Amino acid sequence: MSTKEQILYKIQILITNNFKTPEEAFAFFDKDSSAKLEKSEIVALLKQAEINGFIRGIVSSKLIEGYDKDGDGLISWEEFKFAIDEIADKDK
Structure with a gap:
């Protein structure tokens, strides 16, 4: 499992176990209710x-680069859902 896959797996576990x-997960992390994740x-x-705290900043930037389809530097619900669906597809 690559590092990207490990990170996406941890995100999937978080969402599955807590929401x-x-x-519901998107709304929880969208603290300012902007309908986008900063x-x-x-x-x-x-x-x-x-x-890991050391790599969180790097990973967040890479997630935005990889899933921000409209180029606004934020993750919309549609982009978040695309990422979640991609994670789910890897489990099949």
């Missing part, structure tokens, strides 16, 4: 997923 739905909100998600 009823991915929507880098600081993604870092909070990574912290709760027990991603």
